Amino acid sequence: MNLLLAEVAQATQRLADAGVPSPRNDAEELAAFVHGVKRGELHSVKDADFDARYWETIARREQREPLQHITGRAFFRYLELQVGPGVFVPRPETESVVGWAIDAVRAMDVVEPLIVDLCTGSGAIALALAQEVPRSRVHAVELSEDALQWTRKNMEGSRVDLRQGNALDAFQDLDGQVDLVISNPPYIPLTEWEYVAPEARDYDPELALFSGEDGLELIRGLERTAHRLLRPGGVVVIEHADTQGGQVPWIFTEERGWADAADHPDLNNRPRFATARKAMP
Numbered sequence: 001m002n003l004l005l006a007e008v009a010q011a012t013q014r015l016a017d018a019g020v021p022s023p024r025n026d027a028e029e030l031a032a033f034v035h036g037v038k039r040g041e042l043h044s045v046k047d048a049d050f051d052a053r054y055w056e057t058i059a060r061r062e063q064r065e066p067l068q069h070i071t072g073r074a075f076f077r078y079l080e081l082q083v084g085p086g087v088f089v090p091r092p093e094t095e096s097v098v099g100w101a102i103d104a105v106r107a108m109d110v111v112e113p114l115i116v117d118l119c120t121g122s123g124a125i126a127l128a129l130a131q132e133v134p135r136s137r138v139h140a141v142e143l144s145e146d147a148l149q150w151t152r153k154n155m156e157g158s159r160v161d162l163r164q165g166n167a168l169d170a171f172q173d174l175d176g177q178v179d180l181v182i183s184n185p186p187y188i189p190l191t192e193w194e195y196v197a198p199e200a201r202d203y204d205p206e207l208a209l210f211s212g213e214d215g216l217e218l219i220r221g222l223e224r225t226a227h228r229l230l231r232p233g234g235v236v237v238i239e240h241a242d243t244q245g246g247q248v249p250w251i252f253t254e255e256r257g258w259a260d261a262a263d264h265p266d267l268n269n270r271p272r273f274a275t276a277r278k279a280m281p
């Protein structure tokens with residue numbers, strides 16, 4: 001075994017002992033980060049290059065600091081985003097929410113689809129849609145000034161229209177025109193605080209995680225915002241917790257002007273996002 005392999009194996013064991021959910025992945029990612037290579041290029045690192053910085057990063061991860069805060073970057077679909085204290089780290093399960101949204105917009109056959117991302121955080125969803133949906137016009141809103149420090153960096157040079165404000169009354173200039181409203185809002189019930197993984201509880205901003213006792217407070221408000229923004233036939237896509245698949249689609253009822261409300265699983269087959277279409281008048 002070469003030195004690097006041995007060090008990574010030892011680091012993996014330390015992270016596993018600390019309860020890190022994917023210890024091998026993180027030990028390799030941190031080795032790649034420290035050496036400035038991709039994970040698949042680790043074999044090219046010379047044994048003699050191995051240095052103490054690696055063990056500093058491992059010690060931080062052992063304390064359950066998120067991998068992405070240590071490296072300062074998060075990968076999301078085809079994007080590499082800058083992240084750190086003050087902004088929510090985008091999660092892989094949100095990638096499938098965006099995947100569904102891209103298919104939905106393509107199926108609309110609109111030349112320049114108008115898209116709104118509510119609660120944009122790092123900008124992950126808005127930027128992915130701007131990149132992957134040709135000729136889309138993407139608008140995004142975020143409330144937290146701390147988060148926006150990161151959003152602005154990530155959106156530099158992009159064509160996303162970023163605004164600061166409350167999602168609930170955002171984009172009144174776009175009322176009735178939007179083709180797709182998408183959101184990954186805070187949705188963890190306050191009652192579940194103690195069960196949240198330390199990486200999220202201690203490092204993601206509280207405003208990004210919790211929304212009232214049952215976690216659905218903001219989603220209930222966003223239902224009205226989405227209805228105001230969408231054109232008839234436009235579509236809303238909202239991420240939720242894997243325990244809320246039986247509740248969120250019921251917020252988008254026919255009485256409130258919706259059709260085709262449905263719930264969808266993520267790649268792990270857990271209930272993950274609800275969708276609905278604004279009913280025709």
Ligand SMILES: C[S@@+](CC[C@H](N)C(=O)[O-])C[C@H]1O[C@@H](n2cnc3c(N)ncnc32)[C@H](O)[C@@H]1O
Pocket residue numbers: 088089090091094118119120121122123124125141142143144147165166167168183184185186187205207208209218
């Ligand atoms: C779960 S994070 C999701 C961030 C990003 N959309 C993503 O998927 O990575 C929720 C975000 O909503 C923001 N937020 C919470 N309440 C908001 C509100 N009323 N209006 C706008 N943004 C809000 C938080 O600051 C946070 O950035």
